[in-house]
Amino acid sequence: MKRLFGLLKKDALVAFRNYFFLIMLIAAFLLIIAADFLIPEKASMDAKVLYTTEGQQSDKAKLLLGMLESEEGAKRADSKAQIIDSMKKDKNTIGIVVRQQNGEPAVEILLQGYENEKSKRALALSFGAALNPQNVDYSSIEDVVLQQSTGINDIPLNKSFVPLMIFVEPVMLGFIFLATLIFMEKEEGTIKAYLVSPIRIGEYLISKVVVMLLLALISTILITSFTVGLQVNWLLLLLTVAAGSIFGSTLAMFIASLFDSLSKAMVWLIVTSLVLTVPMAAYFVPSFSPRAVTIMPTYNLLFAIREAIFPSGSSMIIYQNIGGLLAMSIILYGASTLIYKRSLLRD
Amino acid sequence: MRRLLSIFRRDVKSSVREFLLLYIILAPIVVTIGLRFFIPSVNAISLQFALDKGMEEAAVQEFEKYGRTELLDGRTALENRVNKVDDIIGVLQKEDGGYVVITQGNEKESAKLMAYQILSGMKSQGAERAVTFSDIGAKISSVAVYGASSVILMAILLGGMVIGLNIIEEKEDMTISALSVTPMRRLEFIAGKSIVGFVLPVIEVLAVIWILGLRDVNVGMVLVMTLSSSIIAVIFGFLMGVLSSNQITGIANMKFLLIFVSASYIGAAVLPADKHIFLYWSPLYWSSIGLIRVIANTITWAQIVQYTVWIIALTGLVFLLFKGKIQKGLT
Numbered sequence: 001m002k003r004l005f006g007l008l009k010k011d012a013l014v015a016f017r018n019y020f021f022l023i024m025l026i027a028a029f030l031l032i033i034a035a036d037f038l039i040p041e042k043a044s045m046d047a048k049v050l051y052t053t054e055g056q057q058s059d060k061a062k063l064l065l066g067m068l069e070s071e072e073g074a075k076r077a078d079s080k081a082q083i084i085d086s087m088k089k090d091k092n093t094i095g096i097v098v099r100q101q102n103g104e105p106a107v108e109i110l111l112q113g114y115e116n117e118k119s120k121r122a123l124a125l126s127f128g129a130a131l132n133p134q135n136v137d138y139s140s141i142e143d144v145v146l147q148q149s150t151g152i153n154d155i156p157l158n159k160s161f162v163p164l165m166i167f168v169e170p171v172m173l174g175f176i177f178l179a180t181l182i183f184m185e186k187e188e189g190t191i192k193a194y195l196v197s198p199i200r201i202g203e204y205l206i207s208k209v210v211v212m213l214l215l216a217l218i219s220t221i222l223i224t225s226f227t228v229g230l231q232v233n234w235l236l237l238l239l240t241v242a243a244g245s246i247f248g249s250t251l252a253m254f255i256a257s258l259f260d261s262l263s264k265a266m267v268w269l270i271v272t273s274l275v276l277t278v279p280m281a282a283y284f285v286p287s288f289s290p291r292a293v294t295i296m297p298t299y300n301l302l303f304a305i306r307e308a309i310f311p312s313g314s315s316m317i318i319y320q321n322i323g324g325l326l327a328m329s330i331i332l333y334g335a336s337t338l339i340y341k342r343s344l345l346r347d
Numbered sequence: 348m349r350r351l352l353s354i355f356r357r358d359v360k361s362s363v364r365e366f367l368l369l370y371i372i373l374a375p376i377v378v379t380i381g382l383r384f385f386i387p388s389v390n391a392i393s394l395q396f397a398l399d400k401g402m403e404e405a406a407v408q409e410f411e412k413y414g415r416t417e418l419l420d421g422r423t424a425l426e427n428r429v430n431k432v433d434d435i436i437g438v439l440q441k442e443d444g445g446y447v448v449i450t451q452g453n454e455k456e457s458a459k460l461m462a463y464q465i466l467s468g469m470k471s472q473g474a475e476r477a478v479t480f481s482d483i484g485a486k487i488s489s490v491a492v493y494g495a496s497s498v499i500l501m502a503i504l505l506g507g508m509v510i511g512l513n514i515i516e517e518k519e520d521m522t523i524s525a526l527s528v529t530p531m532r533r534l535e536f537i538a539g540k541s542i543v544g545f546v547l548p549v550i551e552v553l554a555v556i557w558i559l560g561l562r563d564v565n566v567g568m569v570l571v572m573t574l575s576s577s578i579i580a581v582i583f584g585f586l587m588g589v590l591s592s593n594q595i596t597g598i599a600n601m602k603f604l605l606i607f608v609s610a611s612y613i614g615a616a617v618l619p620a621d622k623h624i625f626l627y628w629s630p631l632y633w634s635s636i637g638l639i640r641v642i643a644n645t646i647t648w649a650q651i652v653q654y655t656v657w658i659i660a661l662t663g664l665v666f667l668l669f670k671g672k673i674q675k676g677l678t
Contacts, residue, residue, distance in 0.1 A: 019599050027606050034610070038622055084483055089645055091489045106477045113482035118393040122413045122461055124478040129464045131477050136467050140445035146430060147452040168609070180598040187594070262594045263512045267370040267505070274378055274501075278385070281490075282433065287395050287458065289433035303432040312453065317432060 003199050007207035011181060015211050020177050024170075024215050028222040031165045035227040039158035049074040050083045051096040061098050061105035064130050068096065083110060096127075105131055147313050155310055162227050163306040164280060170219035170241055171301070174212030174249035175273050176266075181208050182253065183262035192344065201344070202337050209249040209333075216245035228309055236318050237308035243325040244301050250332035257339040297325055353539070371509055375502040375551050379558045382494045386559075394458055395435040397428040397449075402440040409469050410438065413461065425449055436462045486563055487643065493616055495559050496638040500612060502551035503573060503634070506544040507580030507587070508601060513540065514588025514677075515597045536677065537585070544581035548573050561642065568641045568651055575655040576634035579662050586669055589676025611635050630661035 015021060051068050053061070068074050077083045083095035087110065095110030107127045111120070129136050182205075185191045194204055220241045224232055252269060259265035279299035282288045283306075293299055304321035307314055394414030398407055399421065410416050417435070419425050425437040429451050436458055437449030448462050487495075552573045556564055583604055591597035611631035615623070616639060626632035637654040640646035666673075 014595075018595050019603075023599055023603050023606075026603070030606060030610060034614075038614070038618060038625060040619060040622075087483050088485075091485060091487075091492065091643060101477075104477060106479070108479050108481060111480060111482040112485040112488070114485060114488045115482075116393060118413055120480055122394060124480075125413065125464050125468055126457075126461065127478045129468070136464070138463050138467055141463055141466055142441070142445065142447045144447055144449045145452045146426060146449065176598060176602050180595045184593065184595045262598065264370055266508075266598065267374045270501075270505075271374045271378060275381065286432065286434035286454075287393070289395070289435075294433070300432070314430065314432070 004203050004207060007199065007203060008210055011207050011211045012214070014181060014184070015177070015215070018180075020215060024173060024219050025222075027169050028219045031169060031223055032226045035158050035161055035165065035223075039161055041156040041158050047073075048090065048093040049096060050077045050086055050093060051075075051098065052077045052079055052083060054080070054097060054099040056100060057098065058100060058103075058105055060131060061100070063133070064098060064105065064107070064127070067130055080110070087112065107131065159228055159310075160306075162224065163302060163309055164283060165223055165227075166220055166241060166305050166309075167244070167280070167298070167302050168277060170216040170223070171244035171305075172248050172273055172276070173216055173219065174209070174245055175252045176269060177215070178208050178212050178249045178252045179256040179265050179269055180262060181211075182256050183265070187262075191340075201340050202333075205253060205333065205337060205340070209246055209253070212249045213242055213245045216241055224309065232309045233311060236315070237305070239322055240301070240304045240308050240318055243322040243329075244298075244305070246329045247297060247301075247325040247332075250329040250336065253336040254332045254339075257336045257343070297328060301325065371505045371547065372551065374505065375498050376554055376558065378501070379495075379498050379555045382491075382498065383558055383560075386488065386491050386494060394461055395433065396462065397425050397435050397437045399425060399437075399439040402438070406438075406440065406466075406469065409465055410462075413465055422447075422449075434458055438462055438466070487561065491559065491561070492639060492643045495555060495561060495642045496635070497612060498555050499548075499552050499569070499573065499638055499642075500576070500608070500631075500635060502555065503548040503576050503580045504583075504604075504608060505551075506547040506577060507582075507584035509547065510540055510544050510581060510584030511587030511591070511597055511601065512594070513543075514585065515591055515594055518588070518676075519593065537673075540585070541581045544584055545574060545577045548577050548580070563644055564642055565644070568646065568648070569638075571651055571655060572634065572637045572641055575658045576631075576638070579630045579634060579658060579665075582662055582666050582669075585673050586665075589673050607631060615639060627657075628661070630658045630665070633657040633661070 049068070049071065051065070051074060053065065057065065069076070077086065077095070080095070080097050083097070087093045087095055091112055094112070097108040097110065099106055099108070109120075109123055109127070182191075191204070194201065217238055220238065224237065251272070255269055255272060256262075256265045259268070276296065276298045279293055279296050279302050282293055282299060283302055300317060300321040304318045307318055395417070396410045396414055397417045397419055398410060400418050407416065407418070417428065419428055422439055425439060426449060429435055429437040429449050434454045436454065437447075439447040439449065441447060446466050448459065448466075450459050549570065552569055553566075555561075556566065556569065587597055587600045587604065591600050607629060608631055611626055611629045612635040614626045615632055615635035618626070623632070623636075633654045637646070637651065637658075640650070
């Protein structure tokens with residue numbers, strides 16, 4: 001234990017001297033500014049809808065127009081040409097033209113061109129139902145809501161970015177920094193000195209993981225306190241971030257163990273970190289959940305961080321995530337220790 | 348010119364010997380290939396329904412027309428599935444022929460309504476005939492636009508990273524000091540080192556466009572934005588090299604730079620237009636917005652010139668601020 005504390009002290013000092021703490025503080029400060037002042041509280045991430053009418057409108061069509069007017073994110077345009085012009089500028093926009101055809105209202109939906117058939121059918125069904133409300137019959141359908149109020153949809157947009165910020169900065173922080181610490185000692189030869197000292201390679205690696213964990217926890221506390229406030233489940237949040245940080249650090253440690261120089265490892269560390277951030281796409285579009293994304297450990301991690309900050313009653317995901325990440329971390333740690341031991345003996 | 352090219356050749360040789368160049372070329376290409384497979388699945392985002400195995404075949408087929416379906420055994424299995432983090436609507440058929448729609452409570456109201464409309468539409472089909480579709484012929488989705496532009500930005504920055512790491516290596520090997528007693532001038536050294544920062548991104552960008560099949564993109568515009576953005580990467584590469592005494596500090600400085608890159612890119616992509624003014628100071632913002640708009644085909648040559656002027660002016664300012672440090676660091 002004394003040996004580990006000695007190593008910890010040394011690694012913390014190296015991290016401090018190489019500005020890791022300063023960079024962590026600046027990154028946290030910039031994220032706080034972005035969440036509190038730059039990202040708006042209210043803005044829709046959904047597609048924008050522009051609609052217009054052509055010719056005289058029947059009562060049925062007026063009903064549909066009334067629905068569109070009350071829809072958030074829908075705006076009336078002067079003409080179809082104006083809609084097309086706006087759609088060319090903003091790819092997240094679709095258009096609707098309501099006109100009379102053979103005495104009946106008809107709807108033309110203007111799309112960008114890359115939308116899939118299922119989405120088109122769903123749009124057609126919705127507008128068909130809106131144009132013919134007399135055909136709609138929900139009487140034989142029973143509605144079951146498993147959790148009456150999850151509150152997830154009421155989170156202001158800027159606050160909903162906080163779990164993402166914690167994911168990309170504190171959690172992934174160790175990913176780049178840990179490898180640099182290891183390679184520095186590799187190049188300076190100090191790692192070989194440990195071979196003839198009572199320090200075990202496992203302790204040497206754990207010490208670095210703990211320093212990264214410390215940085216991650218400080219960063220999480222700062223970002224969360226100054227954006228969301230103090231009313232979060234701190235225990236679960238810090239445990240989740242800790243599991244994420246340990247996983248990130250051990251994965252970086254494993255990747256670093258496969259290369260002989262920092263520059264070579266760095267390219268693959270950057271690529272891996274980019275791949276691990278793919279589940280961020282599912283965060284704002286929850287219906288996007290292909291198997292390739294949901295099996296990534298960072299998928300559950302992202303939602304577990306959200307659950308710890310904005311509890312919705314699904315705390316099971318936090319425990320599953322912590323258990324899963326720690327199990328993977330143990331495997332990665334074991335593999336890295338073996339590789340380092342072998343490479344040190346070989347050298 | 349000969350001396351200049353010999354520095355470039357030396358850098359390339361050294362990077363090839365250590366496989367670094369290969370990795371740096373390979374990294375954005377690997378990400379692009381991943382993106383190529385990822386884009387169709389994002390473009391195909393549709394509704395998700397968890398259906399009970401006991402439902403009538405016709406009903407299951409009807410749901411398959413509108414979204415992705417999963418068949419599960421019994422109500423408990425459906426509820427467990429609905430309770431997972433993604434948005435999925437559970438549907439169960441009752442013994443009397445009616446249906447139960449199960450939601451978690453945080454799904455979009457439109458998704459739940461769709462399940463109702465599908466069930467109701469099975470009885471009264473034909474209403475959707477009043478709806479027709481047309482499109483404006485856009486071939487590139489938002490995902491492709493942001494994916495391609497971010498990979499291009501990554502390729503540009505990796506070029507700068509090579510310069511930075513090469514300079515640190517030269518400093519550690521003391522070859523910089525040795526060069527000061529040769530006829531080579533400092534400007535030639537800087538120019539020679541910079542070539543890799545321009546050549547690499549151009550090769551990468553052409554590869555990215557080809558892999559993603561972005562045939563409608565104006566290659567000339569992309570190359571102008573790439574080359575002007577490479578100026579930033581080259582300057583940052585030199586700064587990373589001269590400000591870092593070893594690779595550790597180099598990576599710490601790179602991490603610091605990545606914060607500004609991410610802030611500029613995410614800001615350009617996510618922030619509402621009226622908030623973009625807060626990012627005007629960052630040359631990387633102009634690169635990001637320029638690359639996004641070039642890939643999306645929503646930019647004119649006049650705007651390309653405007654963005655390039657911003658990039659050059661702001662990068663020039665950064666260079667002037669750190670000129671002394673760069674000169675001192677290269678001696």
